[in-house]
Amino acid sequence: MDSNQTTTTTSSSSDLSHRKRKKKSPPSPPPPSLQKWRSEKQQQIYSTKLVQALRELRISQTPSSPSNPRNGRAVREVADRALAVAARGKTLWSRAILSKAVKLKFRKHKRQRITAPSALTHPVIATGSIRSKKQRGATVMRIKAKGLPAVQRKVKVLSRLVPGCRKQTLPVVLEETTDYIAAMEMQIRAMTALLSAVTSPTEHEEEGQTHVLG
């Protein structure tokens, strides 16, 4: 299972090296993974998943406090989970989101091996402590070699923002960030369209949905 994950996660990095081998120049057209998030079809797929998940979500119908902060969070989690599913498990952040959602045996989702049973209660944040020490040493040395501590600090902050990247190396964090940003942009576009479809169902030309509320 560990080697499985290694292979899976290597693919995204080996993609990068594969691209490097092909052309030395920085790729100006967005790589296919980013174009995927910008395509109409992907947004429709996501919207569909989102609507299905939202329908199953039971918002507490207390008329006294309709704007329950918990509900907003619940919707956000549903949306994030749908987004992670749309990523088809190819990225760290999507797997991290899904692991968070499961909260059970998530060891198989990530690369690290967690042996301590207490780790089961910390889905994303805990990494195998033994391994992380080695990683941390290697990571810090690598980034110091890049020089600027400013860059290092910012990458660390960035890694905290992107789910599942807290203890990753710099290139991994950057790679995950690009995919994460593109995915979130699509998420916002889809949710906005959904919102306008729900609020004013008679006028909607957003995604070509033509439903007329009689």
Place this chain on the structure above:
Amino acid sequence: MSGRRSRPRQSSGTTRISEDQINDLVIKLQQLLPELGDSHRSDKVSAARVLQDTCNYIRNLHREVDDISERLSELLANSDTAQAALIRSLLTQ
């Protein structure tokens, strides 16, 4: 068994990532950002700047998603027509 060690076939050497690789990633990131992405001023914009803007942008995106989630949740809680509209929009996709 350290996955970290066995992985780096693709990056030359065990713990050496080339500057170029990082630079390329930063450039790719820069192109995604709304302000800096349009012009190819990769020389003048420092990596730190790009990273800082990226952090801010991600925080913005998070906030936007939270906002939209809030509004959606209010709508869903309040009206049944919202649910019906959701279902309808699902069917027409």
